Amino acid sequence: MENYYQPDMERAPYEEMRALQDARLKENVRHAYNIPFYKDLLDRNGVKPEDIQSVDDLYKLPFITKDDLRDAYPYGLLGVQLSDAVRVQATSGTTGRRVVAFYTQADIDLWDECCARAIVAAGGTKDDIVHVCYGYGLFTGGPGLNGGSHRVGCLTLPMSSGNTERQIQFMTDLKSTILCCTPSYAAYLAESIHEAGLIDQISLKAGIFGAEAWSEEMRRDIESKLRIKAYDIYGLTEISGPGVSFECSEQTGMHINEDHFLAEIIDPQTGKQLPYGEKGELVFTCITKKAFPLLRYRTRDICVLTRDKCSCGRTLVKMSRLMGRTDDMLIIRGVNVFPSQIETVIISCGFEANYQIIVDRVNYTDSLDVHVEMTPDMFTDEVRGIEKKENEIVEKLRSMLGLTAKVTLVAPKSITRSEGKAVRIIDKRKI
Amino acid sequence: MIIKQLSIFVENKMGKLVDVVEALGKAGIDIRAQSIADTSDFGILRVIVTKPDEVASLLREQGYIVRLTDVLAVSMPDTPGSLAKVLRALSDENVDVEYTYAFVSHNKDKAYVVIRVENNEHALEVLANHGLLFADEEDIYK
The missing domain is CATH 3.40.50.12780 (ANL, N-terminal domain)
Structure with missing residues (x-):
């Protein structure tokens, strides 16, 4: 009825x-x-x-x-x-x-x-x-x-x-x-x-x-x-x-x-x-x-x-x-996210635009992972110093998007590039 | 004495550490001392080698991120309590120790330790004032 x-x-x-x-x-x-x-x-x-x-x-x-x-x-x-x-x-x-x-x-x-x-x-x-x-x-x-x-x-x-x-x-x-x-x-x-x-x-x-x-x-x-x-x-x-x-x-x-x-x-x-x-x-x-x-x-x-x-x-x-x-807009936990916003944050934190955004859905909740390539300028001898830089990205993303991302610093040139361009987004969600 | 240490960025992933160490081995570089500081996603491999500048260039050519840092190399009698004396002296004089690690020693009576502090010259002065300064380059780069 x-x-x-x-x-x-x-x-x-x-x-x-x-x-x-x-x-x-x-x-x-x-x-x-x-x-x-x-x-x-x-x-x-x-x-x-x-x-x-x-x-x-x-x-x-x-x-x-x-x-x-x-x-x-x-x-x-x-x-x-x-x-x-x-x-x-x-x-x-x-x-x-x-x-x-x-x-x-x-x-x-x-x-x-x-x-x-x-x-x-x-x-x-x-x-x-x-x-x-x-x-x-x-x-x-x-x-x-x-x-x-x-x-x-x-x-x-x-x-x-x-x-x-x-x-x-x-x-x-x-x-x-x-x-x-x-x-x-x-x-x-x-x-x-x-x-x-x-x-x-x-x-x-x-x-x-x-x-x-x-x-x-x-x-x-x-x-x-x-x-x-x-x-x-x-x-x-x-x-x-x-x-x-x-x-x-x-x-x-x-x-x-x-x-x-x-x-x-x-x-x-x-x-x-x-x-x-x-x-x-x-x-x-x-x-x-x-x-x-x-x-x-x-x-x-x-x-x-x-x-x-x-x-x-x-x-x-x-x-x-x-x-x-x-x-290329992603909707993550209901929030509209443009990769360019994430890029802006990464660059404002002193890193280069070599990054990868990995979105997945675990137990029906979206996860946002951001991999950023380490650069010689950002590398220091101390774990604390590097973690501080990682956290700065996390905090800036949180205040910009209202989302908590997991940021991982990876080795230079480790992000897959196709025809010279980094593959920026991997959306693993099955919708 | 003050020596140059190489710090190398290594992802905390299977096979990444061995890649770096193999690269050093292939180039015929003897690692005199090494330690790793790690988090869940990355690590910093710290090594003491002869000709640090050359090794740094070699690794950079292979795409590694490398930083040269001045650290203290301190030798001491290989007896119980020696390291404690050194660290106590630094602590008493408010010298903040970031980290330490041990050296391979070819001299059975001596132990060698790398110590990372903010101000190397000041730390050396402190050790000298406490009568704790022994190392010489020959021992370290043997």
Whole structure:
């Protein structure tokens, strides 16, 4: 038995949805054109707002990328008067790559609704107790699911991340029924609950897990350990946050809330739109958000879109599990990491750019190992001196990324080079 | 006396130490003294050899990271308590000893120890003042 939060939208016939999208797209392109950034971008590309009459015209709009957002930092893409904006969220991406997104109250409301749809699709009702251990703060995970849970009318536990013992205590004492966190933290919680022998005191029935890629195998493992059904959720701060798309009971991909976010798949090389079923880069256009209205934003995420009939009854277009990235960004424990950031730290500590980043997943938790080649200048006769330099890299990475890396100094020329270039990234995770 | 020690960066991995030592052996270099300081991921191999500058260049040519450091080589009677006397004298005069290790000795009555301190000249002075200075180059590089 499938539940819907906004059945009119979630089950809208295709033609109705298209008509709504056409109208909203036209309106939001006109709205965006008031922002000097977009006026300049469209003018430069010879596109007038009137050229966009329907979703079919979407291809005429130029793309925008993360670099554009970075260049527009902080207020360059603000689409409303400052007095009408009520909230800021920011990406976990750090120095040089931080993106700050703005929201009006209406933008927050629609974001909350999107998350409410995800919670209801996972079986949530106002009788549920939703345990949110995504981080709260600038990260969108906590605030998004928190808002959605309120909308549904669930008792909401704003646990935020960390302090596993307290998480489990609240879970057993308050009888949480729906868990929201990253899949790796869910797996870790499951292990901890079993170790503490408390599995029979857990009342969870469902989990909504996102912010990092995970495998079907990992899903089944979490489901059997926590005795729940586990649902995927996708989103990005630039577009709103979690709830851009969400999974239904069929568990074969995520329905995109396309009454708010238009999705396209493009060939990352040519920029041409690809048909349903073909793998390519996911591009989003916000058609309702006002404070930060992104048009044709290239996510760099690779996946497939499908519009097949879903057993859940939703007509919303579906995106597959993420299949990779078009850039070298790594998502480690939910944090966006660019190798260039790690390189900056290594160089600022006095070493050369001969390094290797090794990412693995041990017991469902991502590990980050950084190997750095020793240089004659950095070598001293004392272990303490060298360890101090190693720790300096660890500390700088921690403060930049919020992640603890294992740094190992290795012999010069020991990092594999292919065609003279060091192989920088080894991602051993099987997703 | 003050002598030059070679410090070589070695990864703490199977086969890495033997690689360096083999390189020295192939070049016909006699290791007079050696010690290793290690952590879980790397080690510092310290060796005393004749012609340290030449050996350092040789190793660098082979891609090793090598540093030459001045250390003290102290000889003492090979009797119980000799090393203790030396270290006590340094300690009493507030000379901080970073590390020490022993030498191969060809003289059955004498023992040789490498001592790493911040200020070699000062440490030598301290030892001289305590009547504890005996070493000569001939013994060490024999």
